[in-house]
Amino acid sequence: MKIVFQGERGAYSELAAKEYFSNSNRFVAVPEFSDVYDAVHDGKAKYGILPIENSLAGSIHQNYDILLKGDAIIVGEIYLKVSHYLIANEGVTSKKIRRVYSHPQAIAQCKNYLTRFKDTEHIPVSNTASAVKKIKKEKMMDAAAIASMQAAIDFNMRVLGRRIEDLDNNQTRFIILGNKPKRLSAKEQDIKTSIVFSLKNIPGALFKALSVFALRDIDLYKIESRPVYGKNFEYLFYLDFAGNIDNDIPEKAINHLREITTFDRILGSYHVGKVVHPIYQKR
Amino acid sequence: MKIVFQGERGAYSELAAKEYFSNSNRFVAVPEFSDVYDAVHDGKAKYGILPIENSLAGSIHQNYDILLKGDAIIVGEIYLKVSHYLIANEGVTSKKIRRVYSHPQAIAQCKNYLTRFKDTEHIPVSNTASAVKKIKKEKMMDAAAIASMQAAIDFNMRVLGRRIEDLDNNQTRFIILGNKPKRLSAKEQDIKTSIVFSLKNIPGALFKALSVFALRDIDLYKIESRPVYGKNFEYLFYLDFAGNIDNDIPEKAINHLREITTFDRILGSYHVGKVVHPIYQKR
Structure with a gap:
């Protein structure tokens, strides 16, 4: 495949x-x-x-x-x-580093570690492995990348720092x-469903949306709001809840939810x- | 001041x-x-x-x-x-542009407009005015910046495109x-309060948190979740609601909320x- x-x-x-x-x-x-x-x-x-x-x-x-x-x-x-590694070309030492390339999230996750490098610029790139590729390709001798150990192996680079993330979880x-x-073989409680919806502009709309789950003892894993593209300060809600959309109670909850949504879509049920x-x- | x-x-x-x-x-x-x-x-x-x-x-x-x-x-x-402008050095024409510098959000907001420039790299910088400063300082003749009209005036640069954002709202x-x-002179409905809190790990916690406002007919402007730094998949909720924290009903709502929060802070009431x-x- x-x-x-x-x-x-x-x-x-x-x-x-x-x-x-x-x-x-x-x-x-x-x-x-x-x-x-x-x-x-x-x-x-x-x-x-x-x-x-x-x-x-x-x-x-x-x-x-x-x-x-x-x-x-x-x-x-x-x-x-996720564990991050500080990766550089052969011959580069920590003292020489003036630039660190990585994805902005990886840089943010190593913020404390990076304070030891004075006068160093942090340069965002689209992903961590690209950062390693870039410093290798351009033979940079004053730069390092933050990426996975696998990237260090794949590009045959030197590892200057291991597990450099500030927090270990x-x-x-x-x-x-x-x-x-997919056909789901797990028990109901080991299945999760993701949906996305937007709500009518009515008082307490989000409270009412969450009530369709709370009233049925359906646990929520996560809720995330995103602006609707092109509409001022209107939101889409992404929600993960426990259960399989093919089963009765989750399906009833979604039908109840649809009484107050202007848009909704089931993104999938999965283990x-x-x-x-x-x-x-x-x- | x-x-x-x-x-x-x-x-x-x-x-x-x-x-x-x-x-x-x-x-x-x-x-x-x-x-x-x-x-x-x-x-x-x-x-x-x-x-x-x-x-x-x-x-x-x-x-x-x-x-x-x-x-x-x-x-x-x-x-x-917000209106975005395409800004370049004197003598640069649209045809010459191979790089566009700006804040990633500004680049994202002009995505359709930018499709007219073929083979052009989009380079993220920390803010829009810095992008203008950079292309001016480095006298780039194959680059443009997306920034405000004010930045074009301040750095005395050429404007190649006006109001180039894809959507006008x-x-x-x-x-x-x-x-x-500040002392707040407006009516209660013209005042907003921002709070942040995290919740006990109990079933329907967010539903219960929102109920303290819904039960008192307090309108919510916005809810935003952020991970608690250093705790796996635990969330802080940032919430804006209508009302002044110095008044009776909003204060009661917050006291009710505190029955299920593990942390909370009032960030301010304001017009x-x-x-x-x-x-x-x-x-």
Whole structure:
């Protein structure tokens, strides 16, 4: 099967995909997050993987927005423990570093560690593995990248700092995109459903929306609001709740919710994901 | 009075500050958003201004996080209509442009417009006025910046495109930070209170939190969730509601809320802000 992820070889998305799917599949990098969605939606790939939330930095909002592009659905999730490494070209020492390249979230997660490098510029790039690729390609001798150990292995680079993140409970939640629902064998409480909706402009609208779940003892995992594109300060709500949309009570809750929504869509029901540590390997 | 804003001269934050406060004050630029907070908190400035939300792009999350740094409070807000301009050095024509510098949100807001420039790289910088400063300082003849008309005037640059944003209802909400509450003369319904809280891990916690407002017919303006730094997938909720915390019913609602919070803080009560168009001026 072809599985697409955003970024370069060694990106956290690839590590997560390899934990979720068996290693024998074909993992293909694409440049943008929206390319992941499009490849799945257009049938060019069987599955795609997108980071959606980090335990420290919060939601990756652009990927919430991408979920509304077409008909692809969420068929799974996985939580990857993230550890960052400071990576540089051979011959570069910590003292020489004047620039650090990485994804802005990775830079933010290593903020305390980075204070030891005085007069150093932090330069945002679109993903962590690209940062390693860039400093290697341009043979930078005064720069380092923050990325995964896998990126250091893949690009054959020197590791100057290990597990440099400020806090050690750093996890990223990835969602698996597909084209058709999977059959779900787990118990109801081990299944999660993601929906998105916008609400009529009535008093207490959000309170009423949440009541359709609370009144049925349905647990919520997460709620996230995003502005509706092109409408001033109107919001879309992304909500994850416990249960399978194919079952009676969750379905009744959604029908109740529809009494006050102006728009809604079920993004998918899927098994609650496991937390995994990445396994690094020589390729 | 000294009033601090983040960025360069001509930044949208400065335009908003000049609409909120009279022009006779001293407006001082600082490099980072957290410097704005610190200057107010440490008493080095009377007031500070921070962008907190854009009608198209959503919340500026890092500025929500900054609000918890110390004791500074929100004393006001203002909504600035935002129009973007494509700005370049004298002699640069549209055909020559290979790079566009701006804040990522500004780039995102002009996405359709930018499709006309083929093979052009979009380079993120920390604020729009810095983008103009950079292309001027480095005398780039193949680059443009997206910024305010004020930045074009201040840096004496050429305007290649006017109001280039994809949608015309682009507003940014700014909050005014101060050290002590202002006396509020408006009617209760023209006052807004901002609070932040985290909830006990009990079923339906968020539903119960919202009920303290719904049961008292208190309207909510906005709810925003942010991860608690260092705690896995625990959330802080930022909530704006209609009313003055000094009055009886809002105070009762907060006392009720405290029955289920593990942490809460009142960020301030202030007049609901006006929507203003920036006025550009030669300095």
